[in-house]
């Protein structure tokens with residue numbers, strides 16, 4: 071999934087929908103959506119989304135690329151999979167939203183790039199790839215400060231009590247980060263996987 | 278008789294979910310399951326890595342674990358973590374079902390001299406406890422029933438969704454009204470209250486990064502537990518446990534509530550019921566909100 075999705079040229083342009091059908095994991099089933107609204111009705115955070123999944127899918131069909139990729143729907147989804155197990159047409163809603171999130175960040179939509187989710191993912195990815203394990207201290211630390219220095223200190227202070235409780239109960243280690251032995255091997259595998267993802271325009275198969 | 282399985286503990290086992298790992302190891306010993314860790318396992322990517330890390334690389338993280346698991350034998354791979362299960366299961370099934378993914382993942386693994394034939398089964402430990410061990414054996418292993426303990430069984434999302442009612446997910450329960458957790462609680466001799474919020478979501482990783490978006494979800498879960506007068510909430514999911522425990526203070530601040538409800542793992546309840554040490558086996562000393570009533574039974 072590396073090609074830039076086409077911009078809609080007219081108000082209603084199927085180009086974007088077609089691109090999503092072909093390049094987004096589970097997108098092939100999107101065409102089967104019958105707009106029943108079961109997904110949005112099952113969604114625990116539907117009311118705080120700009121658009122619930124049903125509406126978002128209609129907007130994809132209508133070629134409203136910018137509105138779709140800058141919507142906060144992608145950043146409110148809590149991955150509860152209610153929609154997936156309930157959809158009468160077996161549309162893998164959550165998987166589609168996850169993939170659209172990747173597209174939105176990759177294409178540089180401001181709302182996406184600045185979302186907590188994208189910043190958190192960057193912090194998480196740093197720890198996961200560099201050490202092979204996620205160290206909650208590194209992830210949260212990097213995440214807090216990704217908003218700027220003062221915001222970082224504030225959030226850090228707000229969470230000092232939680233952190234201290236975690237230390238006391240031996241659920242937050244104090245030593246060096248946990249590392250895997252095969253860090254080099256993991257990097258080789260992930261570099262190759264990135265190359266694969268860039269090679270074909272689809273490839274957004276996952277998670 | 279001991280059954281050997283390949284164990285994927287996941288990153289939380291080394292930190293916020295250390296008490297899940299410890300209590301699970303204890304009950305596995307009692308139930309005759311030998312958990313052999315995947316050697317040098319790496320992070321699965323949880324539900325956030327893909328946004329920055331991309332899809333193929335995130336899938337490849339699980340592929341490396343699976344390649345190593347296979348190098349250790351044909352035993353099923355089990356994990357107690359909902360996110361680990363979801364990602365590892367996803368990678369395994371995608372490689373089994375989609376030739377392109379199979380080839381691409383093997384190309385990535387091949388760069389490091391590894392390969393994986395997608396022949397293993399990836400299973401959630403709760404499914405193993407239901408399908409392989411069985412409730413009868415769990416009941417028979419109880420030495421100290423948790424008499425008088427009222428528990429809200431809170432399943433959360435990803436332990437059952439979206440795989441519990443699928444063939445490859447082991448068909449061990451249903452999505453809307455799963456039974457397995459109440460069955461564990463009752464097997465341990467405690468009372469499982471009728472908990473309507475059993476499959477409510479805490480917000481998962483969104484709760485960690487943006488608690489404002491999901492704090493009301495957690496409040497609703499705690500509210501019902503309080504109304505039902507439970508001694509504790511029990512869950513199978515490491516992120517659910519941490520979220521619901523660590524945000525109670527923030528919830529009380531925001532809503533003027535006075536929640537102070539212990540949130541434990543089903544495996545901690547079982548470890549105590551099996552006669553284990555409250556700290557050495559059940560790791561009850563690792564809960565921030567203590568559950569003295571459970572520890573008392575263990576004495």
Ligand code: SF4
Pocket residue numbers: 102103104105106107108109110123124127156157158159160161163
């Ligand atoms: S539940 Fe399925 S068919 Fe119904 S609106 Fe949602 S995606 Fe479409």
Ligand code: SF4
Pocket residue numbers: 109112113114115116123146147148149150151152153154163164167
């Ligand atoms: S997975 Fe996301 S979109 Fe689907 S019901 Fe849950 S929060 Fe809503």
